[in-house]
Amino acid sequence: MAGRLEGKxxxxxxxxxxxxRSHAVRLAEEGADIIxxxxxxxLPNVQYPxxxxxxxxxxxxxxxxxxxxxxxxxxxxxxxxxxxxxxxxGVAELGHLDIVVANAGVCVIAAWDETTEDIWNQTIGxxxxxxxxxxxxxxxxxxxxxxxSMILTSSAAGIKGLPFLSxxxxxxxxxxxxxxxxxxxxxEYNIRVxxxxxxxxxxxxxxxxxxxxxxxxxxxxxxxxxxxxxxxxEVTQPRDQSNAVLFLASDEAxxxxxxxxxxxxxxTQY
Numbered sequence: 001m002a003g004r005l006e007g008k009x010x011x012x013x014x015x016x017x018x019x020x021r022s023h024a025v026r027l028a029e030e031g032a033d034i035i036x037x038x039x040x041x042x043l044p045n046v047q048y049p050x051x052x053x054x055x056x057x058x059x060x061x062x063x064x065x066x067x068x069x070x071x072x073x074x075x076x077x078x079x080x081x082x083x084x085x086x087x088x089x090g091v092a093e094l095g096h097l098d099i100v101v102a103n104a105g106v107c108v109i110a111a112w113d114e115t116t117e118d119i120w121n122q123t124i125g126x127x128x129x130x131x132x133x134x135x136x137x138x139x140x141x142x143x144x145x146x147x148x149s150m151i152l153t154s155s156a157a158g159i160k161g162l163p164f165l166s167x168x169x170x171x172x173x174x175x176x177x178x179x180x181x182x183x184x185x186x187x188e189y190n191i192r193v194x195x196x197x198x199x200x201x202x203x204x205x206x207x208x209x210x211x212x213x214x215x216x217x218x219x220x221x222x223x224x225x226x227x228x229x230x231x232x233x234e235v236t237q238p239r240d241q242s243n244a245v246l247f248l249a250s251d252e253a254x255x256x257x258x259x260x261x262x263x264x265x266x267x268t269q270y
Contacts (some may be wrong), residue, residue: 003031004250009094011035011087013077013134014104016055018203019153022238023101023245024059028068030246032099035090036060037075037083045108045119047212048204069094077104077130084137097141099249100150102134102175107205109212111220112166120167127171128178135182139191147190149249152179153241154195156267159260163223164216176260183258192257196244199264200235230266 010027014020015036024034036059043050056072063070071090075082091097105127108119131152142148157165158172176195183193217224244263247253262268 003029004246004252005099006031008032008098008249009035009091009096010099010101010249011037011090011097011134011138012101012103013037013130014039015059015072016040016051017059018051018205019198019201019238019241020101020103021055021059021062022242023103024070025062025066026239026242026246027099027101027249028063028066028070030250031068032249033069033094034063034071035087035094035097036063036070036072037077037086038072038104039076040074041076043106043122045122046106046205047109051204077133078125080133080137083133087137087141091141096145097138098145098148100134100138100142100148101245101249102131102150102152104130104134105153105171105205107165107168109164109216110166111164111216115166123167124171124174127168128174131175132178135178135193139182139186142186142191143189148192149253150179150182150186150191150193151245151248152193152195154179154197154260156197156199156262156264158195158197159262159268160226162226163220164213179260180258187257192248192253194248194253194257194259194261196241196248197260197262197264197268198236198241199229199267201241202235202237225270228267228270229264230269233265236263236265 016038
């Protein structure tokens, strides 16, 4: 039986591990070929280990094990020229482009008065400008294909102001603005654009230990409740988010656009 994405090609950023790898594998399971990029380099400021070239190699291995094609490159989404080359070369290799998953992101935990200019610029550059680069550079290929679906990874922090994440909150709110703007302008080409809004996810970035938050919460205990989920779980699994991406990429969501889909265990309702 054909998969829900049989014959489709998906471009995924931040695909070396975590949610990005999970998205690549989940979409490949449903028949999609994959164009994957990741910076796979040391990230300053962050409190979790950076992805490695070996991580991206493992994504390639897992997709190929599903008998799907994958074009993988080492790219920083802030580098517009390199990102354009990766997209164009991947489309030339795999034939066309139907799905875009703008997933790449960084997260730095810091109080507002400890958020440096470097942290701000790194976070906005990756999480917001990188998404704009991805969407604007991929859009011509979706237009050429006669339409498609774009899924942009925002966050619960793209809906409410989580504490000690001022740059991250600003960027993820901005992603919603990018989504709405492009959904409006690309609709005439039958291109749908939506955001997903995870709570914590069990990845190196999403499941940070309590160490970065702990001292800040001890100092500012009144904001701690904002990090809690309504459902009795600490974090979701990457596949929970990938199932949402799959739905929005598939024909089952063919009339869904300019929508914020929360996969947040009720976090944004607190």
